[in-house]
Amino acid sequence: MLGKQIADENELYFEKVFFTYSNFREWVNRPSIVTEFIPDGESYSEFKEIPKISGNLDDLWNYEIEFHNYGEYPKESFKISIEQGVTFNILPRDEKTLHLNDFLKMNQIVKLFFMFMQGSYIVEESINCINFEKNIRVELIQFYPQLAKPKKFDHNVKFKHTYDEIKIKFERIIQKWVEKYKEMPDFFNSYFENIINESLFPYDRFENLFQSILFYYNYKFDNKRLPKEEYSTFIKKMKGKLNEEEQKFVDRFSNLGNEFSISQQLDKVFEQLEFFKNEPQKRKRYIREIVKTRHKISHATGRITPQSLSDATNMTSNLTTFISNLILYEIEYSK
Numbered sequence: 145m146l147g148k149q150i151a152d153e154n155e156l157y158f159e160k161v162f163f164t165y166s167n168f169r170e171w172v173n174r175p176s177i178v179t180e181f182i183p184d185g186e187s188y189s190e191f192k193e194i195p196k197i198s199g200n201l202d203d204l205w206n207y208e209i210e211f212h213n214y215g216e217y218p219k220e221s222f223k224i225s226i227e228q229g230v231t232f233n234i235l236p237r238d239e240k241t242l243h244l245n246d247f248l249k250m251n252q253i254v255k256l257f258f259m260f261m262q263g264s265y266i267v268e269e270s271i272n273c274i275n276f277e278k279n280i281r282v283e284l285i286q287f288y289p290q291l292a293k294p295k296k297f298d299h300n301v302k303f304k305h306t307y308d309e310i311k312i313k314f315e316r317i318i319q320k321w322v323e324k325y326k327e328m329p330d331f332f333n334s335y336f337e338n339i340i341n342e343s344l345f346p347y348d349r350f351e352n353l354f355q356s357i358l359f360y361y362n363y364k365f366d367n368k369r370l371p372k373e374e375y376s377t378f379i380k381k382m383k384g385k386l387n388e389e390e391q392k393f394v395d396r397f398s399n400l401g402n403e404f405s406i407s408q409q410l411d412k413v414f415e416q417l418e419f420f421k422n423e424p425q426k427r428k429r430y431i432r433e434i435v436k437t438r439h440k441i442s443h444a445t446g447r448i449t450p451q452s453l454s455d456a457t458n459m460t461s462n463l464t465t466f467i468s469n470l471i472l473y474e475i476e477y478s479k
Contacts, residue, residue, distance in 0.1 A: 155280070157241040162210070162231040162272040163251055167264050169230040172307045174211060199315040200237065202322050205250055208233035209307075231272075232258075241275060250322075256336055257321045260471065261305065265339070313479070320475040328474075330359040335467050338460070346456040347441045353463040354438055360470065361409045364416075406438075407431055417469055434459060 174194045194211035201207050212229040234250050236242050251268070259266045271284040307314065325332050334356035338349045404412075410431045414420040420427040437459045440452055472478065 156244040158244060158247065158273040158275045158280075159239065159241050159277070160233055160235040160274045161244070161247040161251070162233050162270075162274070163255075163268055164229060164231050164270040165255065165258060165266045166269055167262060167266060168232065168258065169228060171258070171262050172209060172230050174230070175228065199318075201234070201250065201254070201319060202326075204237060205322075206235050206237050207254070207318075208235070241277070244273060247273070253322055253325045254318070256325070256332065257318055259336070259339070260468075261310070313477075316479075317475045317477055324471075324474045328360060328363045331356050331363060332471075334359060335464075335471070338464070346453050346460065350437065350441060350456040350460045350463070353460060353467060354434070356467055357410060357413050357463070358406075361413050365409075365412050407435055410434060413470075414466070417466075417473060430462075434463070 193213070196211065197209040199207055208231075210231050210233055212231065213227070232254065234247055234254070251271075255266055255268070273282050273284065274280070310317070334352045337352050338344060344352070411427065414427050414431065420430070437455050441456060
């Protein structure tokens with residue numbers, strides 16, 4: 145940390161934390177200098193202060209998008225240098241102090257939101273923490289070697305918008321994002337693992353997305369065919385008609401017997417989107433391909449073929465598109 149030597153965990157309580165994200169200034173796109181051209185060929189530039197944008201993330205947190213201008217004004221020069229910075233500030237709604245770890249957890253959720261909206265990797269270029277009451281201001285030093293140079297990624301969804309294009313619904317969808325992430329963290333994290341970790345093997349990339357869909361299913365649906373007590377009664381009656389060896393076999397697999405198959409679980413999830421809901425045959429055909437691909441990968445036992453790699457890569461691309469649209473559906477992006 146810069147700005148203060150922190151000797152005690154109890155000193156890590158702050159009232160506001162300023163996050164500077166890569167690509168964020170360009171995405172928000174609020175220039176401080178506006179140049180006007182007039183008919184006689186002359187032009188003039190106007191410098192203006194940009195008011196900050198503020199709102200709520202959830203019941204505990206507020207946010208601010210704040211614009212900072214830094215300038216050099218040499219006395220004996222006609223040249224003025226102005227640089228704009230934009231921070232995303234996170235602060236408690238009731239103005240109390242919270243531990244730094246609480247800020248960082250919320251930042252991780254928010255950062256994934258901006259990453260998804262921009263279709264671009266994002267890193268924190270700076271993190272500044274403030275406790276006004278104790279007159280403490282510190283800067284966190286961080287380094288992400290794998291993300292040092294932000295690059296574009298393709299989530300196969302053609303909707304990348306600037307802040308201006310979504311500003312009317314920005315607060316609503318970022319609130320939904322926070323809500324849904326807290327509700328289904330494994331669903332989001334498995335999806336973003338492929339985006340953050342570029343070095344993953346194609347099989348692992350497919351498996352991450354496959355697991356993401358199953359996580360979604362488990363959050364959304366009850367995976368039991370019968371209520372627990374009703375199923376237990378059924379098993380007892382069935383075991384009463386079997387010999388000892390057969391009863392042992394039933395005991396080994398009875399838990400699985402009350403669960404829906406993988407194909408049925410996938411079918412439930414794919415029904416969430418109108419495109420698949422209205423095309424049952426296409427949905428079932430697509431699910432068969434997913435299950436078939438996973439079966440090949442699960443039984444590869446070290447045998448890697450160009451065809452299996454191609455299948456995994458193609459299906460990963462398809463699942464990325466599906467999950468991206470599922471995320472849009474969950475945050476009610478189209479409303």
